[in-house]
Amino acid sequence: MVDTEHRLRRSDGHRVRLAARHGELARPTAGLAQGFVQANLVILPERDAMAFLRFCQANPRPCPLLAVSEPGERHIDGVGIDLDIARDLPRYRLFRDGEAVSEPLDVADLWRDDLVSFVLGCSFTFEHALIADGIPLRHVTLGRNVAMYHTDIPLQAAGPFEGDMVVSMRPLRPADAIRAIQICTRYPQVHGAPIHLAFPEAIGIRDLAAPDYGDPVPIESDEIPVFWACGVTPQRALERARLPFAITHSPGHMLVTDMHDTQLALL
């Protein structure tokens, strides 16, 4: 497995997907196929898909849509050659009545002709751009998950989907925060610019040391907390909607696409 991972780091999206499809990869995708866009996945029956599509359209910062499939289709134009969305992720999460009930390696046996797949941008893309620019990210340096928090920033509701925004937080020195805003502005399809900085309480966060998801990271005295809209937002809205049936990627086990990270840059 270690050899496979080493090989897949310098690989491309197609090879990572084939490894996942053939049972050679069942671990998180961070660091694999470097330079290729990794994405969040949501799969819903057509009866719920229209409301979710409206929800994403109305809340693009936490829910940036990269692609939506035709109902029943396991291939999605532009996402990846030879894509089988039901088998090409390392691990999925199955929800029934809003509860996560299993984490299968593929969902081919659960496939139905009415399922619609949503591919959503992920913070990996802008994090790669920040690191490539020389901006250190504390959670990456420490080998932790990014710290994420519930806020009181309301989302625009659509059908059963509603709630407040979840944000990720990265502590940065002021000059790096300014540069990060510039870089992330170029990437609206992966959450775009930060939505807030400094003053956690202004968006309803009481204690930065106690994130609601992920791991806490220390904030130095010359740093400010910088907050981005987070891809956990749609996952949480999905759970709150208590749909009879839904599938997502398992956290960290992303859809690795054929798109290059830089292709998502506005300019």
Added chain:
Amino acid sequence: MVDTEHRLRRSDGHRVRLAARHGELARPTAGLAQGFVQANLVILPERDAMAFLRFCQANPRPCPLLAVSEPGERHIDGVGIDLDIARDLPRYRLFRDGEAVSEPLDVADLWRDDLVSFVLGCSFTFEHALIADGIPLRHVTLGRNVAMYHTDIPLQAAGPFEGDMVVSMRPLRPADAIRAIQICTRYPQVHGAPIHLAFPEAIGIRDLAAPDYGDPVPIESDEIPVFWACGVTPQRALERARLPFAITHSPGHMLVTDMHDTQLALL
């Protein structure tokens, strides 16, 4: 004079310059010829001009060069039709041996064949862009001058020109600060993005309530101070260089050009 000013608000750069040239305008230019670029002016003998040009090139954030004249020329290509740089500003400031000795209405009688004119971008352009985007600026609302401060941010020296950066400060709410960074990034020729935010002491500012130039403004509890490189920087470097002879605009009495503010936007 009030009628003249009212007329000149909706006028263009050429008409404002003609009014200044003909003695009909000897007051600050803020608010005149709205939408047209107003600029800082520095006039130096050719023997000092090369070092000043290198100084601006090395420190583009505080010293953003829009145009440089041929030696002796009172017209500068691209800045304004029919321009006479020695007469078209409402008021000038004459320096001898580093001391401001007078504030003449024109400098035609001081003109020499070796004088080089430098036209530098001014914060009015990005302030207009911020206000047009709905971002309130405290000093504008209060009718005060912007607060400016000495810092310990060193400049790159060139010949006799050296020193630390002077910054302007505008208090903004976090979401407005993020938006202001995006907007100002589009305008690198008028100081560009902020160079710092929060933590005044990190750039050597001890007391925000005691600016070194301009007027203090209150900072509300939900606001952070945001700092931009300031056009007072080259003026201060000029004074410190103690040149035998130099001319600038008198503060607030700017060169009004034929360029539209939006022409300075990168995109």
